[in-house]
Every structure is written in structure tokens, then in C-alpha cells.
Amino acid sequence: MKFSVLFSTALLAAVLAARGATQDVAAAATNANPEAAMTALFGNPVIVKGKGFEIKRSDFDQVISAARSNYLLANEQPPANLEATVLDQLIAIQVLLQTATPADQAVGKANADRRYTNLVAQFRSPEDYSRLLKARGMTDEDLRAKALQEAVAEAALKRGLDINITEDEARNYFAQHAADFERPEMVHVQHILLLTIDPSTHMPLTTNTVAAKRRQIEELRKRILAGEDFGTLARQYSEDAGTKENDGELPIFPRGKMQAEFEAAAFALGTNQVSEVVTTVYGFHLIKLLEKIPAKKIDFATAEPDIKDGLAQLRIHKLAPGYLQKLRADQQVEILDAKLKSQDEQEQAQAALAAAAAEAMGTKGGTNF
Numbered sequence: 001m002k003f004s005v006l007f008s009t010a011l012l013a014a015v016l017a018a019r020g021a022t023q024d025v026a027a028a029a030t031n032a033n034p035e036a037a038m039t040a041l042f043g044n045p046v047i048v049k050g051k052g053f054e055i056k057r058s059d060f061d062q063v064i065s066a067a068r069s070n071y072l073l074a075n076e077q078p079p080a081n082l083e084a085t086v087l088d089q090l091i092a093i094q095v096l097l098q099t100a101t102p103a104d105q106a107v108g109k110a111n112a113d114r115r116y117t118n119l120v121a122q123f124r125s126p127e128d129y130s131r132l133l134k135a136r137g138m139t140d141e142d143l144r145a146k147a148l149q150e151a152v153a154e155a156a157l158k159r160g161l162d163i164n165i166t167e168d169e170a171r172n173y174f175a176q177h178a179a180d181f182e183r184p185e186m187v188h189v190q191h192i193l194l195l196t197i198d199p200s201t202h203m204p205l206t207t208n209t210v211a212a213k214r215r216q217i218e219e220l221r222k223r224i225l226a227g228e229d230f231g232t233l234a235r236q237y238s239e240d241a242g243t244k245e246n247d248g249e250l251p252i253f254p255r256g257k258m259q260a261e262f263e264a265a266a267f268a269l270g271t272n273q274v275s276e277v278v279t280t281v282y283g284f285h286l287i288k289l290l291e292k293i294p295a296k297k298i299d300f301a302t303a304e305p306d307i308k309d310g311l312a313q314l315r316i317h318k319l320a321p322g323y324l325q326k327l328r329a330d331q332q333v334e335i336l337d338a339k340l341k342s343q344d345e346q347e348q349a350q351a352a353l354a355a356a357a358a359e360a361m362g363t364k365g366g367t368n369f
Contacts, residue, residue, distance in 0.1 A: 048087070050333040053094040057337075060090060062092060084347035087340055094322075095327040096153035098191070108152030114305065116147050123190070124249065124290065131246055158312060161252075161319045165308040174300050181298040184255065187266050188291040190230055191246040193221060195238040196283040204212050217277050217284040224274050230288045250292065262287070293355060321351050 050053040063086050073076040079085070100108070123129040133140060158164070175182065194213040196205055204210070220237060226229050232249025255263060259280040267291035269275055279287040303366040325348070335341040 003031060005161060005287070021324060031067075045336070047096075047337045048091055048333065048335050050091075050095060050098075050328075050331040052098050055094060060087065060340075063090065081343070081347060082349075083340065084343040087344055088347055088351075089345075091328065091333060092157075092324050093149055095324065095331050095333065097149060099158070099160065099327065100152050100156040103156040106151055107155040111155070111305075112144070112147040112151035116144060122252070127196060128246060128249065133134070137286075145185065157320060157323075161316065161323060163312050163315050165311045167304070168170045169311060170304050170307040171300060173311060174303060181303050183296050183298055185267075185295045186252050186254045186293040187269075187289060188252045188293065189250055189266050189269075190288045190290060191243070191250060191262075192230070192235070192238040192248050192286045193242070193282060194216070194284045195239045197281070198369055202268075214277070215252055216276040217286060221274065221277060221286055224288075230274065230286075248288075249290070252291075267292075282315040321354075 030061060044058045046054045047057050047259060048059060067082060068078055068088060086316075120129055121125075123132070130140070133143065194217050196210045196213060197203060200206065205213075216237075220233055224233060234248030235244055238248050240248070243250060254266065257263070258266070259282070261278055261280050265275045265278045265285075266287050266289065269287065271289055271291065273289055274285040275285070278287060333345055339361050
């Protein structure tokens with residue numbers, strides 16, 4: 001039960017996922033707002049209710065939409081049980097919020113503020129942050145509210161399960177996994193993509209069309225070198241739907257995440273330098289290097305909060321299912337959507353089996369957080 005999953009789904013993974021995802025032009029509709037369209041068509045009924053809370057269809061659809069966008073950007077298929085997993089986590093957050101104490105609220109706010117600050121720091125400017133929020137159909141207030149709910153729920157869960165990771169435990173993990181805290185060299189770039197494949201079928205475009213796009217990308221490079229703004233041209237001409245509204249800006253990435261040709265060109269550039277035309281299986285690219293970030297070792301003070309979060313998640317994974325089931329029963333949780341209720345029953349049965357297996361296995365493995 002990892003509550004940061006929902007936080008990252010809401011924005012971070014869906015918008016900033018840096019796993020080479022935005023190179024996959026199949027993500028053609030990531031700036032749409034399908035949950036709003038669903039609400040307009042079918043209304044916004046309550047799908048879950050319990051003592052002191054309810055979950056509406058729009059709450060569920062927003063997280064599902066963001067999660068699916070993330071998988072699409074990563075060129076992966078969503079798991080078959082995605083809806084059941086999201087519903088389970090939304091319910092868990094709500095039942096835990098009903099148990100939260102003032103101390104949980106204070107701890108949760110501190111953690112939410114830290115995570116929010118770390119997220120915003122990944123953007124080049126406040127304008128970039130605002131633009132990407134708008135593309136996800138969210139506001140800053142929406143994001144902060146979600147982050148706070150999840151962090152308070154997590155604090156309540158840790159208290160309920162009596163989970164407290166000490167500094168000594170965190171230092172021990174840090175010492176035993178030193179290689180995990182070596183941050184590789186990374187680059188931050190903008191790019192313009194002209195497709196040479198059909199984004200729906202991935203079939204090659206006609207020879208004449210490819211030749212025309214080659215001439216167009218070369219002309220764009222001349223215009224940039226003559227002084228036109230790279231970001232403006234990216235918004236006008238780039239065919240990477242996942243980045244064009246952000247001036248063609250990609251998340252910061254290390255080696256091994258992008259197409260080999262794209263990656264080689266990006267790491268070879270100097271700051272503010274624009275590449276020659278780069279050809280990948282997707283089409284023709286122009287790349288501008290914004291920043292090259294040297295490799296560094298992350299110190300313990302920086303890593304400590306994440307280490308403690310990760311070690312806590314291991315204990316939560318083992319202990320939470322039974323505790324949350326009890327809270328569900330105490331708070332009389334009722335799923336009103338028949339399809340989701342059936343999916344949830346299957347999810348809970350599988351979770352019970354997994355918990356039993358984990359108990360039998362002890363605490364082996366699973367330390368990669």
C-alpha cells in the first residue's frame with residue numbers, strides 16, 4: 001500500500017515520467033481531459049460511501065485518466081486490475097483520513113509540503129509548472145489537496161500500525177546500498193519532432209512525405225540558428241503531443257532512457273547548443289540542450305526521508321491489508337457501482353492471498369524503493 005503512487009499518478013508520473021516515455025508518439029492525446037467528458041455524459045454519482053466520506057465518479061475518473069496517460073507515455077499496457085487498484089487506494093485514503101489525529105495532520109502536512117517542493121523544483125520555471133498542470137486538467141490547489149490527503153492518510157496508517165523508522169535503520173540501509181545513491185550524469189533538453197510514422201499504426205509514411213518532412217526540419221534548424229526561439233517553433237511544429245505544449249521540453253533523463261541516436265546527440269551537445277537533424281524510428285528531431293547535470297553522490301541528509309519512506313512501505317505492505325480491512329468494516333464502506341464492487345471483491349481476495357504469501361516468505365527482498 002504505497003500512497004505516493006497516487007501522488008505521482010496525479011501529476012508526477014503522468015506528466016514528468018522520464019523513462020524515455022515522451023519519445024513514444026503513441027501518446028497523442030495526453031493533454032485531453034477525458035474525465036470531464038465522462039462526467040458531462042454520465043453525471044457525477046457517488047460510487048463509494050462510508051461513515052463521514054464519499055467518493056464520486058469524477059474523483060475516480062481523474063486518477064484513472066492520469067494513470068492511463070502514464071502507462072501510455074511509458075509505452076506500457078495498463079494492468080488488467082488498474083481500476084480495482086485505484087479504487088482500493090482511494091478507499092484506503094478515505095478510511096484512514098477518518099482516523100487521523102491532529103498529530104497525523106501535522107506530520108502529513110510537513111511530508112506533503114516536502115514532496116510538493118521536490119516536485120516543483122523539477123520544473124525549469126513556474127510557468128512550465130503551470131502549463132503542465134493545465135495540460136493535465138488540474139490546478140495547483142487540486143494537486144496540493146491530493147498530496148495533503150495522501151500524506152495525512154499515510155501518517156495515520158503508520159501510527160495505526162506503530163511504524164517508526166529510526167535514523168539508525170536509515171543509515172544502515174544507506175551504507176549497505178551505497179551504489180543506489182550515485183546519481184548518474186543527466187541532461188535536460190527541448191526537442192522538435194516531425195513524425196515519419198503514422199502515430200496510430202506506427203507504419204512508415206510515404207517516401208514523398210518523409211522527404212518533405214526532412215526539408216521542413218532542416219528549414220526549422222536554419223530558423224533557430226538565425227535567432228528564432230526554439231520553444232516557440234516547438235509549439236508550432238513539433239508532432240510530439242506529449243511535449244509540444246511545454247516548448248518541446250523533456251524531463252531530465254540519464255543515459256539508457258531514450259532512443260540511442262537521440263541520447264547520443266543530447267549528451268554530445270553544449271549548453272544552449274542545437275543539434276544537427278537526428279533520425280530515430282519515430283522521425284526527425286532537433287534537440288537543444290538546456291542543462292547538463294553532472295553525476296554526484298546523494299548525501300545521507302538528502303536521502304534520509306526517501307529511505308525512511310521506503311523502509312516504512314515495506315512494513316506497511318506486510319501489515320496494512322488486515323488493518324485496512326478492519327477499518328473498511330468499522331466505517332461501513334459500501335461500493336455503489338456494481339462493476340467496481342465486483343472488481344473490488346476480486347482485488348481484496350487476491351490481496352489476502354498475497355499477504356498470506358508475504359507472511360510465509362518473511363521479509364526477504366523487496367527493498368528496491
